[in-house]
Amino acid sequence: MFTLFRKEINGYLSSLVAYITIGVFLLVMGLFLWVFPESSILDYGYATMEGLFNTAPYIFMFMIPALTMRTLSEEQKDGTFELLATRPLTDWQIVWGKYFACLLIVLLALLPTLIYYYAVYKLGATEGNIDTGAVIGSYIGLFLLGGAFVAIGLFASSVTKNQIIAFAIGVFLCFFTFIGFDSLSQLLSFRTIDSFIASLGINEHYQSVSRGVLDTRDLVYFLSFIGAFLVVTKTVLGGRKW
């Protein structure tokens, strides 16, 4: 599995894919947080990074499917999946190798934003006037969210040979699982079970982790969400239907 993981990472880093997606992510993040007046921390006047954590999921929603769309569909299209699958590797090792490689790229995109934390920390009216606990919680939340989106992206990539279709499916599923359940829960007819429906969505758990309280229920939710999508991905791959 580690061999495949390394090959995937090398593939990302030796092509422009990783640099461009990470670069675009950081550029958009930077513009939102420091330049655009409606969302700029400087104009807002409070030492908080909420802007980042509210915007990042929406950028992830496009960035992560873009990152994952080629992982399995390209292998299927070029027939190289046959190369992998006839080597002494289990389907699980293939799925995990690819999953962790994408996750590492997401982590690499997140790391530079720590500079923003440092900046806000220094800029506070009293230096250090920022809720560090909440920031740590939010980073953990964002990372878990990234993990969930990577699992969705991998699944989307496994069902089709076409990268564009994989991207479209990935974006839709990320969008729907993130806020779709919130919107559904607000429909009148669901009044009695609306909190249950909302709790199926990622947003509910993301917000809860972001408060800085790491609840086991949220952790279990994210891990089983990731697990469920990877199980389906593995099953799709095992079907060899292409």
Place this chain on the structure above:
Amino acid sequence: MSIIVDQLTKVYGQQRAIDNISFNAEPGKILGFLGPNGAGKSTTMKILAGFIPQTHGRASVAGFDVTGQSLEVRRNLGYLPEHNPLYLDMYVKESMEFVANLHGVANRAARISEVIDLTGLGVEQHKKIGALSKGYRQRVGIAQAIIHDPKVLILDEPTSGLDPNQLVEIRNLLKELGKSKTLVLSTHIMQEVEAICEQVVIINKGQIVANDSLAGLKESHSKNSLEEIFISLTSPAGFSVD
């Protein structure tokens, strides 16, 4: 017996891609697996390589069952898929290292340079696979199949797209490999079979129509060239050369 195929059947929807076929292959005797396009050659080879499951029947490679002991089969098998899929954005050596790592080959650097010599990739070894001509790509595919020194080799059209000089080189290589290993290869070039194969299995519309040694086949059909035998056994509507 290193490859045992016992009443193997593969059904795709309504169509029987291979229908109840049985044959064996043993070390030291290169087996030519022949048949018209769409006869079921690649399907059989994919099943033997553990890539797709069979519908009925059993098959074993190097003493391991292809369904029950798939990982063991893949450890002992060198497989070159049809159309020779390769990671085009990898360097020749990089791809060899990747495959060698997957197999946990000991003494990697030495083995890689040995295989590069064997397959005549020396001058091209620092290029990207995507920059190679078809003949050299074919060699990379063969090199990847033999890098872990497998006991059994299954090569699906290893010589397609080679020029006459390369043909001779690759045939010599295959002949050399076939001395100690079990080697099954499919091809459409009858002269090639006559030049290197001892055993011949001909498959038509999913069924075996001949399974004999090359000499035995010529004797029983009282024809001199394999081409005539092939046509008389597999051509539609009993078309014959005479």
